Amino acid sequence: MARMELNNLKKLYGSVEVMRDINLDIEDGEFIVLVGPSGCGKSTLLRMIAGLEPISGGEFLIDGDRMNEMRPRDRDIAMVFQSYALYPHMDVERNMGFSMEIRGESASERKARVLDAAKILGLDKLLKRYPKELSGGQRQRVAMGRAIIRDPRAFLFDEPLSNLDASLRVEMRLEIARLHQKLGATMVYVTHDQVEALTLADRIVVLEGGNIQQVGSPLELYERPANKFVAQFIGSPTMNVVPVSSAQGGVTLANGVTIPTLKDVNPVNAAELGIRPEHIDVVPLGAGDFDAVADVVEHLGSDTNLFVRIDGIGPMMVRVHGNIPKQPGDSVGLKLQRENIHLFASDGQRLRAEDALAA
Amino acid sequence: MSITAPRTPVLMIGKYVAISFYLIFALFPLYWLLKIALTPDQLIFTEGTNLVPSQMTFANFTSVLFKTDFLAYFGNSLVVSLGTAAITTMVAAGAGYAFSRFHFGGKKIIIAVMLITQMFPLLMIIAPIYKIIASLGLLNSLTSLIIVYTAFNIPFATFLMQSFFDGIPKDLEEAAMMDGCTRFQALRKVIFPLTLPGLGATLGFVFTAAWSELLFALMLISKNDTMTFPVGLLTFVSKFSVDWGQMMAAGVLALIPSCLFFIFIQRYLVQGLTSGAVKG
Numbered sequence: 001m002a003r004m005e006l007n008n009l010k011k012l013y014g015s016v017e018v019m020r021d022i023n024l025d026i027e028d029g030e031f032i033v034l035v036g037p038s039g040c041g042k043s044t045l046l047r048m049i050a051g052l053e054p055i056s057g058g059e060f061l062i063d064g065d066r067m068n069e070m071r072p073r074d075r076d077i078a079m080v081f082q083s084y085a086l087y088p089h090m091d092v093e094r095n096m097g098f099s100m101e102i103r104g105e106s107a108s109e110r111k112a113r114v115l116d117a118a119k120i121l122g123l124d125k126l127l128k129r130y131p132k133e134l135s136g137g138q139r140q141r142v143a144m145g146r147a148i149i150r151d152p153r154a155f156l157f158d159e160p161l162s163n164l165d166a167s168l169r170v171e172m173r174l175e176i177a178r179l180h181q182k183l184g185a186t187m188v189y190v191t192h193d194q195v196e197a198l199t200l201a202d203r204i205v206v207l208e209g210g211n212i213q214q215v216g217s218p219l220e221l222y223e224r225p226a227n228k229f230v231a232q233f234i235g236s237p238t239m240n241v242v243p244v245s246s247a248q249g250g251v252t253l254a255n256g257v258t259i260p261t262l263k264d265v266n267p268v269n270a271a272e273l274g275i276r277p278e279h280i281d282v283v284p285l286g287a288g289d290f291d292a293v294a295d296v297v298e299h300l301g302s303d304t305n306l307f308v309r310i311d312g313i314g315p316m317m318v319r320v321h322g323n324i325p326k327q328p329g330d331s332v333g334l335k336l337q338r339e340n341i342h343l344f345a346s347d348g349q350r351l352r353a354e355d356a357l358a359a
Numbered sequence: 360m361s362i363t364a365p366r367t368p369v370l371m372i373g374k375y376v377a378i379s380f381y382l383i384f385a386l387f388p389l390y391w392l393l394k395i396a397l398t399p400d401q402l403i404f405t406e407g408t409n410l411v412p413s414q415m416t417f418a419n420f421t422s423v424l425f426k427t428d429f430l431a432y433f434g435n436s437l438v439v440s441l442g443t444a445a446i447t448t449m450v451a452a453g454a455g456y457a458f459s460r461f462h463f464g465g466k467k468i469i470i471a472v473m474l475i476t477q478m479f480p481l482l483m484i485i486a487p488i489y490k491i492i493a494s495l496g497l498l499n500s501l502t503s504l505i506i507v508y509t510a511f512n513i514p515f516a517t518f519l520m521q522s523f524f525d526g527i528p529k530d531l532e533e534a535a536m537m538d539g540c541t542r543f544q545a546l547r548k549v550i551f552p553l554t555l556p557g558l559g560a561t562l563g564f565v566f567t568a569a570w571s572e573l574l575f576a577l578m579l580i581s582k583n584d585t586m587t588f589p590v591g592l593l594t595f596v597s598k599f600s601v602d603w604g605q606m607m608a609a610g611v612l613a614l615i616p617s618c619l620f621f622i623f624i625q626r627y628l629v630q631g632l633t634s635g636a637v638k639g
Contacts, residue, residue: 052533073539085530089552099538102548146538 002062002153002186003028004049010057011044019044019210022058026188031180034190035197036207037233042190043158045207049188050156051075062153078147079156082163084139086131093127096145117145137168144179154186161196173199194234206230228348231274237305240316241274241344251343255312257290259336261343271346277305277319279340288335292316297326308332396420396607403603419608428583429609432591436570437616439501439587443508444566447516451561452554455520456546460529473514481574489578499582507579508569516561523557559624567617588613
């Protein structure tokens with residue numbers, strides 16, 4: 001059980017500042033996901049929390065105690081590595097019980113605890129195997145078992161699922177969600193996969209270029225992204241963003257169509273308009289904001305993806321729920337859902353006013 | 360049809376012919392060594408090029424073992440080689456670990472200097488080494504050989520050990536530290552067991568190098584009781600003749616420790632011990 005505070009954390013490599021002004025409070029029992037493109041510093045931040053990477057500035061507290069100078073072993077945090085990092089010369093039982101072995105707990109105590117944890121993870125039949133005799137999913141479970149057994153104050157996960165194949169990843173994701181519900185422990189989880197982030201997190205921290213871009217619940221990030229980066233990073237498929245110019249009472253698209261804004265949004269600063277593929281409706285020709293030609297049509301069963309070309313604007317993606325009988329080359333009418341339009345200023349910040357446009 | 364495994368009979372035969380040719384080429388000198396060691400003295404010249412001697416004898420072996428100082432040479436070589444192998448491997452393991460895991464000022468310079476030491480032919484530095492050893496009063500001692508061999512083998516052994524440490528994922532150490540180990544505990548309980556193949560390879564390499572070294576042993580040792588085996592072999596060459604039979608018998612006996620050593624370490628050399636540690 002742990003409450004963590006990151007106050008103005010900073011990371012320097014030599015004289016290069018790779019992370020700055022990291023401020024974050026993690027509540028006891030909260031599931032925090034750090035997400036961002038590769039190189040954004042999410043793993044570095046996790047390793048600073050773990051104690052594997054020195055903190056160059058600021059303060060890191062767990063339950064009010066300063067952790068900056070503490071060694072990893074004294075922080076009482078468990079970590080699951082992307083590579084699993086199982087000890088190859090030890091069998092599953094010893095791998096899982098290794099932390100207890102180091103603390104000098106008795107063999108019988110170790111055996112009992114390992115068996116308990118192994119049962120939770122369905123590993124009880126594999127205790128005598130060596131890591132090389134296990135499948136990827138099993139190794140992942142052992143790595144999690146090794147963390148659970150310690151009953152630590154907090155768990156850290158460094159892209160734990162990225163080495164697994166797709167179906168196993170879904171399964172292990174559920175497993176981790178279940179584990180969090182069962183243990184109620186504070187968890188910090190790093191991933192570049194936004195689906196993992198959206199499904200697991202209580203709150204998501206979006207990082208880019210060593211800065212926190214936004215912190216919020218999955219829905220907040222989806223509905224009210226702070227800026228264009230978050231808007232395009234969160235949500236799949238990616239949000240369409242097209243340039244606009246401000247006009248009297250609205251914004252004008254490059255093809256000359258003007259879309260009216262809500263009265264409390266000042267569109268003067270608007271440089272770009274963002275709309276998610278699922279927030280564009282397909283309507284009869286001429287009945288929408290504009291017409292477009294479908295280049296590619298993907299029938300996914302539950303949804304249909306249309307990759308359309310719009311004269312004067314360029315390509316956009318449209319996702320329609322269910323199956324619609326469109327073929328490549330067909331013309332469609334498109335209408336942007338007014339309440340789901342985002343406007344961005346030229347610096348990428350999203351213009352406030354929660355429901356940007358009038359219907 | 361698979362590209363990697365041609366299974367036609369002609370290709371199979373060709374493959375075996377090639378392998379056999381290579382084996383014969385590589386092993387023939389060893390066979391000749393054994394053959395001459397087993398040939399009675401009086402037949403060495405009369406049937407010199409026969410593949411198999413008409414008579415065989417162990418007389419050469421018994422006279423080498425019981426009538427010469429061979430056992431003493433052998434013992435000296437064993438002391439020097441084991442000492443060198445042990446000290447070199449210990450130093451190389453420490454240095455290799457540091458090179459592999461830590462960043463520190465001057466690391467590149469140290470590595471460069473170590474590489475430079477490997478560039479000069481040994482002949483060039485034999486005289487200064489002799490002077491140094493002589494002024495230390497270590498001439499004719501096994502210690503001098505251990506010191507010199509250790510110095511010469513450390514750079515290569517260090518690079519060898521470094522590559523073994525590089526092959527062990529850093530994650531393992533970090534996982535051990537998260538599990539409550541100090542760095543030293545992580546080294547002892549996780550890294551060290553995984554480095555055994557590397558230690559074995561390094562020990563074997565240094566041992567063989569020291570075992571067969573002649574040049575420095577010849578320069579630094581002139582007394583019979585501290586001669587190592589390669590120098591001792593030369594005592595079979597007298598002013599007027601060479602005692603081929605005994606020399607070869609001594610050679611065969613000298614092969615034994617090297618062979619034993621390699622049989623002992625080869626399982627470490629081929630074992631993929633780290634497989635399964637990370638995604639495989």
